[in-house]
Amino acid sequence: MFRHLSAVWTARHFLLALVKLDLRLRYKRSVLGIGWSLAHPIAMTVVFTVVFSQLFGDGDPVGYAAFALAGLAVWGFLRDAATHGSRAFLTNEGYIRQSPMPYTIYTLRTVLGQAIHACMALSVVVALLVVWKGDAGVFVGVALALPGLLLALVAAWAVATIGAFLTAFFQDVAHILEVAAQIGFFLTPIMYRRSVLDDRGLGWLVDINPASLYLSLIRDPLLLAGIPTVAQLGQLGQLYLSALAVTAVLVALAAGVVSWLNKKVIFHL
Amino acid sequence: MAKIELQNVSITFNVYQQKRLSLKEYLARGLFRRSVNPVLRVRALEDISLSARDGDRIGVIGHNGAGKSTLLKTLAGVYPPTAGTREVDGNICSLFDITLGFEHEATGWDNIQYRAYLQGETPSSIRAKMDDIAEFSELGDFLNIAVRNYSSGMQMRLAFSIATAINPEILLIDEVLAVGDLAFLTKAKARMRELMGTARVMVMVAHDLGAITEMCNRVVWMEHGRVVAEGPPGVVVEQYVAAAAAAAGVLPEAVRAA
Numbered sequence: 001m002f003r004h005l006s007a008v009w010t011a012r013h014f015l016l017a018l019v020k021l022d023l024r025l026r027y028k029r030s031v032l033g034i035g036w037s038l039a040h041p042i043a044m045t046v047v048f049t050v051v052f053s054q055l056f057g058d059g060d061p062v063g064y065a066a067f068a069l070a071g072l073a074v075w076g077f078l079r080d081a082a083t084h085g086s087r088a089f090l091t092n093e094g095y096i097r098q099s100p101m102p103y104t105i106y107t108l109r110t111v112l113g114q115a116i117h118a119c120m121a122l123s124v125v126v127a128l129l130v131v132w133k134g135d136a137g138v139f140v141g142v143a144l145a146l147p148g149l150l151l152a153l154v155a156a157w158a159v160a161t162i163g164a165f166l167t168a169f170f171q172d173v174a175h176i177l178e179v180a181a182q183i184g185f186f187l188t189p190i191m192y193r194r195s196v197l198d199d200r201g202l203g204w205l206v207d208i209n210p211a212s213l214y215l216s217l218i219r220d221p222l223l224l225a226g227i228p229t230v231a232q233l234g235q236l237g238q239l240y241l242s243a244l245a246v247t248a249v250l251v252a253l254a255a256g257v258v259s260w261l262n263k264k265v266i267f268h269l
Numbered sequence: 270m271a272k273i274e275l276q277n278v279s280i281t282f283n284v285y286q287q288k289r290l291s292l293k294e295y296l297a298r299g300l301f302r303r304s305v306n307p308v309l310r311v312r313a314l315e316d317i318s319l320s321a322r323d324g325d326r327i328g329v330i331g332h333n334g335a336g337k338s339t340l341l342k343t344l345a346g347v348y349p350p351t352a353g354t355r356e357v358d359g360n361i362c363s364l365f366d367i368t369l370g371f372e373h374e375a376t377g378w379d380n381i382q383y384r385a386y387l388q389g390e391t392p393s394s395i396r397a398k399m400d401d402i403a404e405f406s407e408l409g410d411f412l413n414i415a416v417r418n419y420s421s422g423m424q425m426r427l428a429f430s431i432a433t434a435i436n437p438e439i440l441l442i443d444e445v446l447a448v449g450d451l452a453f454l455t456k457a458k459a460r461m462r463e464l465m466g467t468a469r470v471m472v473m474v475a476h477d478l479g480a481i482t483e484m485c486n487r488v489v490w491m492e493h494g495r496v497v498a499e500g501p502p503g504v505v506v507e508q509y510v511a512a513a514a515a516a517a518g519v520l521p522e523a524v525r526a527a
Contacts, residue, residue: 014386018372021383025374094369099387100346263349267282 001255007102015105015112022113034120041121045069045128056192062132063223070125070219071190077118078156078211079181085110085160086167086174093269103265104258107160115153125222137226144228144236148217148243155214155247158254165261168268188212210246217243271359271438271470273321273344278353280314280339280494313339315494316353326471328485328502330478330509336494337474341365341441344472359470362388362437364429365444377412377419377427378403384431398434405460406430407453426453433460440464442473458484478506 008015027036048065056064085107089096092106129138166173188211189197197203206212217239224232314336321327329337342348343355345363370387371380381402385395403412406426416424433440440461461484464471475481481488481502488505490498498505514521 010389011386013391014383017379017383017386021372021375021379028374094366094371095387097342097347097366098345098363098370101387263351264282266348267284 011105018109019112037120041124066125073118073121074215074218075190077114080114081111081156082159083177086163088164089168107164111157141221141224144221145218151243151247152214155250158250161254162257165257168265274356275319276354278317278350281312281351283308321470326485328481328488329474331491335491359438361439362432363441364432371416373417402430402434438469440471
């Protein structure tokens with residue numbers, strides 16, 4: 001596994017050049033260019049503040065907008081990293097057939113691109129919180145959320161890699177993931193608060209949902225008001241422990257899949 | 270020193286008559302042991318041993334589907350051997366499936382970068398080579414537009430220019446020289462002779478027997494994934510032509526002329 005990672009490191013120039021290209025191509029020939037990555041969440045903020053906060057909010061339209069926007073950004077990252085990442089071997093077949101690079105760089109290409117995109121949306125959330133609340137404590141939240149983002153990135157890379165290997169054998173996997181993502185969107189407290197489910201005795205749905213784990217890991221510290229209390233830090237620490245465990249399991253699974261299918265996958269592309 | 274060492278390498282894989290196996294099909298087969306999408310076992314390479322050292326220029330000939338390209342991809346490390354061992358020392362450059370590995374939406378300049386990185390260059394090491402590559406490809410202003418707009422000949426020019434600019438220790442070529450126009454072909458042959466002059470290993474697959482005899486000092490004749498004969502170009506090409514003529518029922522001269 002460490003040999004594999006060092007091979008990925010050797011390919012970093014190739015990888016980063018392609019990630020940059022993906023970002024550029026995403027908004028090719030549009031006037032705003034990469035600005036769309038910012039314009040989209042800003043437009044969403046307006047809708048959330050004006051409309052959705054009436055439905056789900058608790059009398060704090062801007063707070064709700066930040067909540068929903070952060071949720072959508074993280075969820076969008078997890079979903080797209082998994083579903084697009086699962087097709088990575090099919091879309092990068094040209095390189096795979098030419099060069100013996102480690103296959104995981106192609107899933108990492110997708111995951112990194114999506115992560116940068118999500119970070120731009122999250123930066124809108126941070127800007128919104130700073131401007132609206134005028135609270136420098138937001139930056140403490142950012143510092144607390146960053147390791148969570150990193151964990152989510154590693155986990156998403158692992159899931160995308162597993163998905164990509166399986167998709168090479170059964171294309172159905174990519175479709176299954178898309179359906180699962182659609183269902184997951186409604187079962188995860190993204191647009192509504194966790195308490196909605198807790199009140200109806202459905203809190204366990206959240207507890208067994210790894211996506212909501214990464215979601216709270218990144219969103220909760222961002223939305224903290226002011227300097228976190230000891231209790232809040234303790235809660236966050238618990239979240240981090242669970243996320244570390246889940247990430248470790250996913251990475252172990254991915255490593256297993258890679259060593260199992262690495263030499264077979266090329267014949268199935 | 271560059272080195273290639275294949276020992277008793279075999280490659281066998283399963284293909285399905287329909288392109289891909291579906292999950293449904295997989296489960297149904299597991300449950301009922303009856304398949305509507307039978308497996309074909311392909312023996313692409315069987316028990317191939319090949320060794321090459323500095324200065325070796327190996328030509329691989331054989332009919333279509335004999336396993337020539339599979340052999341090349343095995344040497345490149347793209348196909349892992351299912352049996353036997355592969356040992357390759359040296360920086361490999363492979364010229365096959367050329368039009369596949371382009372980012373079609375990116376410009377020629379960008380693609381020079383990506384492919385050079387793919388071949389193990391770093392940002393600082395390619396900076397000096399970019400202009401050489403551009404000049405050799407003769408694509409001029411076309412390098413500023415997306416590769417999507419290139420003809421296959423232009424893509425070949427670009428790919429060839431990039432691949433040969435990095436002074437590879439091991440050069441693997443599959444039929445690429447067939448695509449370019451006459452002027453570029455002459456230039457490419459000169460560049461390859463230059464590369465061979467630096468005493469490294471080259472393996473090329475071609476149907477152009479003239480080019481093989483001219484450029485290689487050893488020829489491998491493959492059929493059905495096996496090596497039929499190996500030796501100096503004159504001898505092996507002669508045998509190959511004779512066999513092809515016998516199969517077609519014509520004189521060897523007729524095969525050569527065609």
